[in-house]
Amino acid sequence: MLQRILLPSVISFLIVIFLTGFSPAQESREDILEDASVLTLQSALARGIQYNLDLQVEELNIPISEENLIVEKAEFDPAIEMGISSMEERTPTASAFSSEDFDLYRETGGDIGIRKKFRFGLESQMSFKTSRSMNNSSVDALRPQYRNVLLLDFTQPLLKNFGTEVNTANLRMSQNLVQQTASEYMDRAQRIGEEIELVYYDLAEAQAVFRYRIESRELARDLLQGNREKFKAGVVPITEVQQAETSVASRDEEVILARQQMEIVANRLRDLLGIRPESPLYKEPFVTENIPGTDQTFPDFVQTLATALEKRPDIQRQHMQIANQDIKLEYYDNQRLPRLDLEATLGANGLSGPDRPTSFADFSASSTQVGSYEDSLSRMSDADGYEWYAGLRLSYPWGNRAAEARYRRAGLEKRQAVYGLKRLQETIEKECKNSLVTVKRSLERVSVAERFEELARTTLKQEMERFKEGLSDTFRVLDFQDDLIGAHIRKTEALVDFNQGLANLYRAIGINLERFNIIAATSQKKLIDAEEQ
Known part of the structure; x- marks a missing residue:
């Protein structure tokens, strides 16, 4: 009779010892x-902001x-032209004087010249030929x-392509x-900053949950240890030990x-921060x-939207973008x-050479331009020989359909840009509202x-007193432990x-980096430089 009473208890005790001694070993560094x-x-x-590769790619768009x-400024740079040549021509002739x-x-x-286009439309060229x-x-x-x-050549548009505004449109x-581009870089920096902040808090939450899960397992282990002692003392049945053991295994998972x-x-955070294998943070935990x-x-919402x-x-x-469309519209209107161009040419020339008397029908004569090469230069400077030309040239395509189509297209593109601005303003308003809703409801x-x-902490404490x-x-104690850990996680x-x-809100405002005293310096510097040019 005594044997039948003790045998199940001994077997149950051995089962508990077996399960405890051979349970999967936990990592030594939890x-x-x-x-x-x-x-x-x-x-x-x-x-x-410094090392993210996506942002570095975006930053290169600035230079x-x-x-x-x-390139656009260089259109108004002067250009030097020069050349040298040599030629010979031999032509059969039927002239009686030959x-x-x-x-x-x-x-x-040879020749050398310089040409330049001015911002008000004038195209000029000065050349010297010898x-x-x-x-x-x-x-x-x-x-x-x-x-x-x-020679001095000038061409000044009087209608089409006339004026600084038209000729500097591309510039x-x-x-x-x-x-x-600087604004796009700043926008990208702010969005990456927002993503970093969101993932950072995701990591903070994951680390907190990890700690709570360890705490939950330790509670189950303490309960298991107490149940073992009570089982040895014959106070509780083996099922209480097995229930605690099952909970420990579940919480291990x-x-x-x-x-x-x-x-x-x-x-994910390492990737966003550009932490690469050579960095100490690549393998070490943080x-x-x-x-x-x-x-x-x-x-509040009013201040948020205004900012x-x-x-x-x-x-x-x-x-x-709208300002650029205005420039294009003005250009295509012109x-x-x-096309009515005023054309003008002014020139001076000189001639000289060794004397070669000629004769014809007992008549001989010499040239009045006898002299050296320097004499030719001197006569040119004195404008002994000269030329001038002035005229107007008119050009107008029949129907002018291409120009009219480009102008209408520019008008439509401006309307697109204006609609895009209105849609962006609506999107910003929506983002501000939703961010404020998230902040307030999270509070x-x-x-x-x-x-x-x-309440969960108090309830667990009371249930532990009843358990003692x-x-x-x-089962009830484990259930209340789960409630407490769940309450910790829900609060987190x-x-x-x-x-x-808040991260979404300040990014929606456009000051999430400024909030942490972080300025994308490259973008700000380029923006200032562009405004000064």
């Missing part, structure tokens, strides 16, 4: 957060736009001949594009899952700061006019979660949602 270095949110944002601006069967002509010369020529003409009294010519649009989530989020509380202030419409870089970029959730947490007196069981989630709502 306190991985204890010795980890602290990464502050401000440090994370500063590092992300690219500046090079495009230089003693030979061929006319021979050789010339060696040559030395020889021929076998029987009537030319100079051999060789030195000829020098100085002004390129200047605006530099500012647009929850710890592993929480750690998995924490490591995944940490890797922890976030304590999650900020609910004592943070934030602006956003003033400071958001994307709305500044859209204003620049292109509808007829309410934190308040409720704190009450629930306090034998008035409760393991609400607090994280509150801080993430």
Whole structure:
């Protein structure tokens, strides 16, 4: 009889010992957060702005736009042209004044000139040409001949392409594009900053959940240890031990899952911060700061929207887009006019060469232009020979359909840009409203979660007192432990949602980096430089 009573108890005890001794070993370093270095949110944002590869790609658009601006400015740079040449021509002749069967002509010369387009539309060119020529003409009294010519050519549009505003349209649009690119960089920096802040708080939440899961498991282990002692004393049945053992195993899994989530989020943050294999933070664990509380202030909707419409870089970029469309519309309006150009040419030339007397029918003569090469230059400077030309040239396409179509297209594109601005303003208003809703409702959730947490703590404490007196069981205690841990996690989630709502709000306003005294210096500098140009 005694044997039948003791045998099941001994077997149950051996089962408990077996399960305890051969349960899967936990990692020896589950306190991985204890010795980890602290990464502050401000440090994370500063590092992300500096090392994030997506942002570095965006930043390169700034110098690219500046090079495009230089290209447009170079259109008004003077250009030097020069050349040298040599030629010979041998042409059969039937002239009765020629003693030979061929006319021979050789010339060696060069030219140099400078041309420039002015911003008000004038196109000018000054050129100097010099040559030395020889021929076998029987009537030319100079051999060789030195000829020098100085020319000034001007073309001034009077209707189409007239005026500084028209001729600098591309230049002004390129200047605006530099500012647009800087605004795009700032917008990208703010959005990456927002993403970093959101993931940072995700990591803070994951680390907090990991700690709570460890705390939950330790509560189950303490309960298991107490149940074992009570079982040895014959106070509780083996089912109480088995219930606690099952809970410990379940909470072991929850710890592993929480750690998995924490490591995944940490890797996301490393990617955003540009933490690469050579960085100490690549393999070493790090922890976030304590999650900020609910004592943070934030602006109301009116102030939020007013600041956003003033400071958001994307709305500044859209204003620049409309300004560019205005420039295009003005330019294409001018292109509808007829092309009427005033053309003018002024020139001076000089001629000289060694004397070669000619004779014809017992009559001989010499040239009055006998002299050296220097004499040709002197006669040119004295304008012994000159030329001038002035005229008007009119050009107008039949129907002018292309110019009219371009003007209408520019008008439609401006309407698109205006609609885009209005849509962006609506989007900003929606983002501000939704962010404020998230912040305010998260505050309410934190308040409720704190009450629930306090109630869960009190209830668990009372249930543990009843358990010690034998008035409760393991199942109920474990259930109340789960309620307390769940209350901790719910409060953490609400607090994280509150801080993430603030991150969304300040990004929607356009001051999320400024809030942490972080300025995307490259973008600001380029924006200022573009405004000065």
